[in-house]
Amino acid sequence: MALKYLVKKTTFGFDKAKNEKYVARPFSIGQVDFKQLCDQVTAVGLMPRGIVKSVLDGLIDSLVTYMEMGASVSLGEFGTLRPSFGCKSQDDAKEVTADTLCRRKIIFTPGKLLKNMINDVSIVKLQLPGESSGGSNNGGGGEVIDPME
Template sequence: MSVKYRKRKIVLQFDKENPLSKYVATNVVIGSIGYNKLCDEVNQRTGMHRGVVDVVLKGVQDTMISFLEEGFSVKLGEFGSFRPAIQAKSQDKEEDVDSDTISRVKIIFTPGNKFQQMLNGVSIESVSNASKGGEGDKEGANGSDDGPEGEAPDPAV
């Protein structure tokens, strides 16, 4: 596997009168595989009927949501684990910490052994800054996004 990156200029506005320019490597995603394509691929690899794959994946999703809502971490064997988490603003005094200081609720995915092994063998490849395509803006391999309507990928993942 190869992770592709390009160089990107960022401007840090710590001092409004003297902005500071820096350069950073940012990953390039070549596209997105939609839900329907994923189900089709699982069908091809396992021989399970596509409808069964769909029902199982939706059942796993619904069950995971139930457990995450209760505050549990959910472990999916070699796949990895999901856990609920929060980001909160720090306060000077303990009594100032309350639910209003929580700025974001999120789910953290920790990859399992197979994903970790894949990442250990990854190579890094530079992509020309002139080629602007491919930062997750392409449709799925089957020509459609197939994802849930109105759902955007989490940029933190």
Template sequence: MALQYVVTKRVFGFDKDKNEKYVAKSVRSGKVNFAKMCRKVSQLCGVHRKVVDLVVSGLVDKMAEDIDDGKSVQLGEFGIFSPTIRAKSADDEKDVSSKSIVQRKIIFYPGKIFKDTLEDMSITRRVEIETDYTDGSSNGGNNGGNPDSGDDGKGDNGEAPDPAA
């Protein structure tokens, strides 16, 4: 499956004239949660799902410990997880302190596997499906799936007259 994008209209803050511009924006096709990923890896490797869950949970715990120590963690060709900060700037060096830090975050640098995947991934424009909206009335053209509702406009709802009457 390809990565999809839609075209959106934007006004960029750095544009003095505040002109509207069009830009491609990626659209995700879904999300895979931890349990489902463990199930997939379990099927691929032929081990019980709980074993995969334990190994991955242990890996994440140990990564968190090393990142807490200020270390980057490299997982082979998977990539590198590196702790970093975002801080306010100051005019004088003496004005920079831990209070200047506004955000702590972990940056992921993808390894060869993901770089190759991104390079080979096809990209397509998502076509928006046009939708016809009704006015909400009961006569919106849908007669409940019956091709012929039997209503001939005479008010008898398509019933044959009773010969005994």
């Protein structure tokens, strides 16, 4: 398998001349919902769907518990999750309060298995039906894929 990309025309906000440029954007086939994920884990792991859902629900509840304490949580080969936030800078240490905190987020650091996957997976241009393979916009060959399939 390979990751696919599309070529998109973009104007960057930092470009004062507002020149249009062409960039590669990842092509997504959509989002896998929780039910689909449970069904796939059931098929691969040979576990009943109810057990898979219960384990994943318990995992989510446990992640919330530990991250509310301020802990980073390792999920083995999957990676690590940790709570974080940004802060508006202040001129004096006394001015740094909870009110100056902003951008609460959860940072995910992938584990070795996922890092290796993303580094090793091939990337090809998604060629839409009817698009010529020799045009100046093409950026090279690639598989012809119907994005609606």
